[in-house]
Amino acid sequence: MITIKYFNHMMITFIKKYVIQIIVLSGVIILAIHDPRLLTINNIFISIIQSTVLGIASIGMTFVVIAGGFDLSIGSVAALSSMFASLIMIATESILLGIFGGLAVGICAGLINGFLVAFARMSPFIVTLGMLVIARATALAVTDGRPIVGLPILINKLANSSYFGIPNLVLLFIIIFILAHILLTYTKLGIQIYAIGSNKKACELAGLNIKLITIITFCISGFTASVAGLIVTARLCSGQPTSNTYLELYAMAAVVLGGNSLLGGRGNLIITLFGVFVIIFLQRGMNLANINLYFQQVVLGLVLIITASSELLRSNN
Amino acid sequence: MDFFENNFLDIKNISKSYVSINALNNVSLNIYKNEIHGLVGENGAGKSTLIKILTGLEIPDDGSIIFNGEKYQPTSPLDAQRKGIAFIHQDIHLMPDLSVAENIFMHDLPHKKFIGLIPVIDRHKLHNNAIGLLSALDIQIEPHILIRNLTAPEKRLIEIAKALSVNAKLFIMDEVTALLEHKEANILISQLEILRNKNVPTLFVSHKLDEIMKISDRITILRDGFKVDCVEKAHINESHLVNMITGKTTESNFTQPMRCNYNKIKVKINNLKLSSKSVPFSFIVRKGEIVSVTGLLSSYASKIVRALVCADSCEIESIQLDGKPIHIHSPQAAVKFGIGIVPEDRKYEGIIPDFSVKWNIAIANLDKICNFGIINRKKVNNLASIYIDKFRIRTPSVDTNIVHLSGGNQQKVLLARWFAKGTEFMLLQEPTHGIDVGAKIEVHALLKKFAETGGAILFYSTELKELCLLSDRVMILRHGCLVVDLLRSECSEEKILSRAAGVINK
Numbered sequence: 001m002i003t004i005k006y007f008n009h010m011m012i013t014f015i016k017k018y019v020i021q022i023i024v025l026s027g028v029i030i031l032a033i034h035d036p037r038l039l040t041i042n043n044i045f046i047s048i049i050q051s052t053v054l055g056i057a058s059i060g061m062t063f064v065v066i067a068g069g070f071d072l073s074i075g076s077v078a079a080l081s082s083m084f085a086s087l088i089m090i091a092t093e094s095i096l097l098g099i100f101g102g103l104a105v106g107i108c109a110g111l112i113n114g115f116l117v118a119f120a121r122m123s124p125f126i127v128t129l130g131m132l133v134i135a136r137a138t139a140l141a142v143t144d145g146r147p148i149v150g151l152p153i154l155i156n157k158l159a160n161s162s163y164f165g166i167p168n169l170v171l172l173f174i175i176i177f178i179l180a181h182i183l184l185t186y187t188k189l190g191i192q193i194y195a196i197g198s199n200k201k202a203c204e205l206a207g208l209n210i211k212l213i214t215i216i217t218f219c220i221s222g223f224t225a226s227v228a229g230l231i232v233t234a235r236l237c238s239g240q241p242t243s244n245t246y247l248e249l250y251a252m253a254a255v256v257l258g259g260n261s262l263l264g265g266r267g268n269l270i271i272t273l274f275g276v277f278v279i280i281f282l283q284r285g286m287n288l289a290n291i292n293l294y295f296q297q298v299v300l301g302l303v304l305i306i307t308a309s310s311e312l313l314r315s316n317n
Numbered sequence: 318m319d320f321f322e323n324n325f326l327d328i329k330n331i332s333k334s335y336v337s338i339n340a341l342n343n344v345s346l347n348i349y350k351n352e353i354h355g356l357v358g359e360n361g362a363g364k365s366t367l368i369k370i371l372t373g374l375e376i377p378d379d380g381s382i383i384f385n386g387e388k389y390q391p392t393s394p395l396d397a398q399r400k401g402i403a404f405i406h407q408d409i410h411l412m413p414d415l416s417v418a419e420n421i422f423m424h425d426l427p428h429k430k431f432i433g434l435i436p437v438i439d440r441h442k443l444h445n446n447a448i449g450l451l452s453a454l455d456i457q458i459e460p461h462i463l464i465r466n467l468t469a470p471e472k473r474l475i476e477i478a479k480a481l482s483v484n485a486k487l488f489i490m491d492e493v494t495a496l497l498e499h500k501e502a503n504i505l506i507s508q509l510e511i512l513r514n515k516n517v518p519t520l521f522v523s524h525k526l527d528e529i530m531k532i533s534d535r536i537t538i539l540r541d542g543f544k545v546d547c548v549e550k551a552h553i554n555e556s557h558l559v560n561m562i563t564g565k566t567t568e569s570n571f572t573q574p575m576r577c578n579y580n581k582i583k584v585k586i587n588n589l590k591l592s593s594k595s596v597p598f599s600f601i602v603r604k605g606e607i608v609s610v611t612g613l614l615s616s617y618a619s620k621i622v623r624a625l626v627c628a629d630s631c632e633i634e635s636i637q638l639d640g641k642p643i644h645i646h647s648p649q650a651a652v653k654f655g656i657g658i659v660p661e662d663r664k665y666e667g668i669i670p671d672f673s674v675k676w677n678i679a680i681a682n683l684d685k686i687c688n689f690g691i692i693n694r695k696k697v698n699n700l701a702s703i704y705i706d707k708f709r710i711r712t713p714s715v716d717t718n719i720v721h722l723s724g725g726n727q728q729k730v731l732l733a734r735w736f737a738k739g740t741e742f743m744l745l746q747e748p749t750h751g752i753d754v755g756a757k758i759e760v761h762a763l764l765k766k767f768a769e770t771g772g773a774i775l776f777y778s779t780e781l782k783e784l785c786l787l788s789d790r791v792m793i794l795r796h797g798c799l800v801v802d803l804l805r806s807e808c809s810e811e812k813i814l815s816r817a818a819g820v821i822n823k
Contacts, residue, residue, distance in 0.1 A: 188687045195680055198671040205626075205660055205667075206681045206734065207652025265671035 020307045021257060024278055031285030038285050051280040052173040053228045054250050055273065059180045060224030061251040062272045066184070067217040068197035068264025069117060069124040073109060075247030076135035077222055078229030079240065081105040083139045085230055086148040086239025095155050102230050103223060109135060110222020114215030132248070139241040148239035159234035169231060176227065180220075181269045193217060197264025246297065253304040254279050262308055279303075325350040325518055326389075326487060331380035333366055340366040341377070342542045348487070350516045353509055355533030357526070357562055360779045362539040364522055368491055371520075372404045373397040385486060403485030407492045407614070409472045411464045411479075418447035418460035421479045454478055455504055470497050477505055481512075488512065488519040494528060495614035506532050524613050526555055526818045540564050555820050556811070563781055563810035580604075583742055583773035588634035589624065591617040595797025597634070602742070607764065607774040609784050612794035612817050619661075621794075622744045622777050626651040626658055638742070651744075652681065657735030659728070661746035661777075667731050668719045674730055675701030675715040681734045704733035708763060725749075725756020732763055743767065745776035749783060761787055781810040793817050 015022065032038040057074050064071045085102030089095060109131060116127045161168055184190040196203045196210050204210050225247070232243045258275030260267030279300065286296045326348040333341040341363045348354045358364050369375040371382070373391030382389040384400065391397035397404065411420045419426070422443060429439040447460035456474050464472060473493065480488065488509070494502045509519050509532065523529050529536060530550065538545040538561045545561050581604045588597040595617065602608045612618030624631035626648045636643055638654055645651045648658060660666035669677055678701050679686050686696040701715040708729045712722055719727060728749070735743060748764065749757040764787060768774055778784055784791050791803045793816045801816055814820075 186692055188683045188690045188692060191676065191680070191683065191692060195669050195672065195676075198669045199665070201666045202660075202669050203680070205648050205658045206669075207649050208680070209649055265669075 018259070020303075020310050021259070021278075024257060024282065024303055028278060028281045028285055031282070031289055035285070035288045038281065038288055043284065047277075047280050047284050049167055049169055050284070051276055052169045053231050053244070054247070054254060054280065055173050055276045056176055056224050056231070057228040057247050058251040058254045058272050058276050059176060059269060060221035061248075061255050062260060062267065062269055063180070063184065063193060063217045063220045064124075065252075065255050065260050065262060066197045066264060066267050067193045067214060068200065069214070069217065070128070070252065070262070071110075071113065071124070071218060071221045071225075072128040072248045073113060073131035073135055074221060074225035074228070074251060075244045075249075076132045076139065077106050077109045077225040078232070078244040078247055079139040079242065080109070080135040080229070081226035082229035082233040082243060083142050083148065083239045083241055085233055086151055087142065089151050089155070090148065093152065095152055095158075098155075099230060102233075103226050106222040106224075106226025106229070107219050108222070109225075110219035111215065113222065114218030117218065118211035118214040136241075143239075143241060145241060147241065149237075151233070151237050151239070153237065155234045156237040159231065169235075172227075172231075176224070177269065177273065184269060189213070189216065194265055197266075199265070249297075249304060250279055250300060253300055253307070256307045256311065257303060262311060324348075324383075325385060326520075327383040328367075328371075329381050329383070331367070331370060331377045331382070333370065333375060333377050333379075339542050341370075343380070344539065344542070344544045345380075346537050346544070346547070348518050348520060349534075350518055351513055352534040353513055353519045353521055353532055355529040355536035356520060356522045356539070357524075357529055357536060357558065358539035359562060359781055361541070362562075363542040364539055365491070366542075367539070368404075368489060368520075368522065371397065371402065371489060398483075398485075401486035402489060403480045403483050403487070404489045405476060405480050405491065405493050407495065409469070409476055411472055411476060413465040414463060416461050416463055417451075417458055417467075417475055418443050420464055420475060421447055421450065421460075421482055423479070424483065450478055450482055454481065454508060470501050473497055474501055474504065477508070481508060486517060488517065489522075490519060491522045492524065492614060494523060494525060502528065524818060526558055526815075526820055530555055530558070538562055556815070559811045559814050559820070563814060582637075583639065584775070585637040586625070586633060587636070588632075589621070590632040591620050591624065591794070591797035597632070598799040600792060600799070600802070602773045602775050604741075604771050604773055605768050606789050607768050607776070607787055608790045608792065609788035610775065610777045610792045610794060611779060611784055611813060615796060616794040616817070617797040618794040619746070619777055622658070622746045622775065623660075625744060625775075626656065655739070655741045657681075657738065657740035657743045659731050659735070659743065659745040659748060661750055663724065663727055663731070663750070668727055670718075670720050672719060673716045674705070674710070674712050674719055674722065677719045677730050678704055678733045678737060682737050685737070700737055701733075704737055708733055709759065723752070723756070725752035725760065728752055728756070728760055729763070732760070736763075736767065740772070742773045743775070745774065747778055747780070748776055748787075749778075749780070757783075781813055784808070784813055785810055795819060 037043055057078065061071060061074065081102035084105045085098040088101040089098030092098070113127050113131055116122050117124050159169060163171060184193065192208055192213050195208065196213050200210055228247065229244060233239055236243070254275035255272050256262055256275070257278055258267070258271035258273070260271060282299070283296060286299065324347050328344065328346040330343045330345055331341055332339070332343055344363065344367065346367070356364055356367070366375065370377050373393045373396050384402075389400065391400060394404070412423070427439040427442040427446065428436045429442070431437045444460055451458060451460060456478060458467070458471055458475065464475065467475065477493065494505065497505070509521070512519065521529070521532060533550055535547055535549050536553070536558065537547045538558070540562065545564070582601050583604045584602045585599070586601070587599045589599070590597040600608070610618050610621050620631060624633065625636070625645065627645050636645060643654055645654065651658065669680060672680070675697050679697050682700065686693055686700060698715055704710065705712060705715065710726050710729045710733070712726060719730060722730070749760050752760070761783070764774060776787070785808060788808070789805050791808050791813060793800045793803065793813060795817065803812065
């Protein structure tokens with residue numbers, strides 16, 4: 001009797017805690033029943049390749065969120081680094097220089113975000129909202145809104161080939177994920193990121209360099225955003241100033257859907273990964289069900305708002 | 318006159334306990350319709366709990382309150398207000414971007430009809446009402462000025478005017494005169510006297526004993542959650558009152574000898590200026606010495622600890638640590654120089670709430686538990702276990718979340734954080750604030766042991782007992798200036814209280 005009661009109690013707490021996740025997952029299941037193609041091996045394979053862009057961007061976002069902030073600028077920063085990388089590749093005909101240039105743009109954007117948040121004590125909302133507009137507008141201004149074509153074909157080959165049957169992009173995602181996971185879980189910096197997200201004031205009095213740590217998290221986010229931008233560039237073999245729109249929305253949705261606390265201090269990358277896959281399958285499922293792209297964005301926006309609000313409501317109680 | 322009709326507020330046998338502390342034990346208090354009733358007691362005596370119950374912030378465990386002939390059980394501050402109790406708190410709650418007049422009449426702005434239809438604020442009437450009220454109170458502040466542009470005492474006066482503009486049946490004033498100058502305090506006192514003559518009583522809480530003696534008709538004294546006595550002003554003098562608050566006659570409780578093995582100066586602070594008006598002062602803390610700072614709210618004594626680590630803006634000419642001049646521009650720098658900080662607000666500035674006990678200890682010791690930036694989990698566990706045993710921190714395991722521990726054990730974790738680091742100079746604020754008696758003794762023992770092994774301690778406290786039990790030296794501040802520096806052998810609870818309150822000691 002007691003075990004059944006205990007089991008029931010556990011079930012209720014579990015359902016209460018993950019009600020939104022359960023609803024979203026059932027949405028995916030309904031879509032899968034509606035169209036069995038969603039769960040074929042082939043489709044899963046494509047989904048995983050597709051998830052690399054969102055997955056890598058969400059890794060950076062997880063760092064910022066755990067440290068108690070958020071980064072609205074990642075979609076624009078991805079586009080900006082894509083444009084810069086393309087320009088450098090065309091000018092120098094060197095893929096490597098292009099990649100480094102693109103990554104540098106992302107890290108610089110993160111540096112500016114982090115510096116303003118840490119030293120000017122501005123809200124991450126204002127800073128990254130400003131960066132969102134600036135980065136996107138710069139990307140558009142560079143070529144007057146037109147895509148940059150004529151990149152070396154090799155970059156496209158790199159993106160589409162595979163090692164031992166594992167696509168390069170998935171390999172890249174796995175490497176970045178493992179490194180990020182180690183950084184967050186097993187290093188001094190990782191524990192400091194959790195700590196400042198949990199209680200900034202206490203960390204300051206405990207002698208932590210909260211400004212530096214804040215800046216580092218934004219730099220990581222800028223770095224992963226630029227990687228996401230470079231992947232899109234390589235796959236399309238062109239620099240697209242309008243690419244990765246709403247990437248920040250999807251990444252935030254993945255991070256909160258996984259169950260990371262928007263208040264900071266709690267969460268990890270594995271649950272982010274879960275959130276990424278749920279979002280990707282939801283998107284693919286809606287694509288297969290011929291649901292209008294704009295309506296898909298409405299659904300994802302709703303998922304973000306409802307998940308975030310349910311978390312805040314819980315913490316208020 | 319019928320005595321019972323005069324018994325306006327009647328608090329009967331109220332008790333309230335928190336997790337490990339009995340804040341109020343069987344306290345009774347009655348207020349007559351035509352009196353100003355003083356309420357005094359040390360910090361932690363139960364004054365604020367009693368006020369919280371009266372204003373609807375806490376519900377008593379036991380006992381009853383009769384107010385104006387009816388049973389009184391407020392569910393919220395708003396409810397208490399509706400029932401006729403006006404409360405002025407220590408902190409100022411005014412809207413900085415609205416004018417004086419708007420703030421005063423916020424609850425009931427006068428309206429008129431624009432073109433006979435749309436209700437708009439009647440600014441003319443508002444202005445005139447404010448002028449009327451302010452001049453009746455003899456406050457010289459223009460009603461159209463924004464609150465933002467007023468000084469702190471002026472804001473306090475506006476807050477008082479606001480409270481007086483409501484037709485309340487009873488006023489509760491909690492330390493309202495703490496930041497007021499004499500002249501302004503007198504305005505308030507004369508107003509309260511006028512109200513008393515109109516049969517509107519006041520419950521007046523203050524640490525300033527001279528003021529309490531001047532203003533109150535009767536005084537209730539609380540100590541450690543018990544009511545000591547309720548006396549009429551005519552039957553008591555100040556030193557008598559001090560004895561009742563501290564619960565001791567002038568016999569000394571310093572059986573332990575003063576540790577005199579210290580001679581090396583650990584820290585020397587030159588010309589610390591706590592507020593713009595105060596006179597700078599210098600002091601030293603020696604190795605193995607426990608020095609305390611205390612004073613009333615208006616003394617700025619609470620700023621001293623934070624001033625040293627530059628978390629608040631204060632002026633310090635120079636600091637010398639171990640004879641070498643150092644420059645501390647942030648708490649981080651202070652920690653680098655081997656200074657440990659234990660803040661007063663444990664919950665918001667001390668613990669890291671999402672972390673386990675072991676990580677709360679390890680967070681200031683990351684260099685000890687990491688090899689090349691990679692955490693060694695075994696070292697974290699060892700470090701935590703050592704201090705959990707040593708400090709007898711009562712926790713189910715090293716992995717328990719810190720928020721599940723009692724306040725006393727949380728405080729021990731914070732001490733462990735610094736002791737593990739090998740800190741040589743500790744700065745503490747209210748080291749045993751809100752923790753139970755047993756844990757207090759343990760925390761005191763830990764701090765004494767720290768000093769015996771050569772550590773230097775500077776702490777701020779408002780608990781008289783703690784100041785006497787723990788310190789080798791007590792520095793008493795008034796209005797940001799050092800009044801007196803008492804050695805352990807010459808300090809007593811009464812002496813500290815009377816010097817801090819500015820009572821002249823005969």
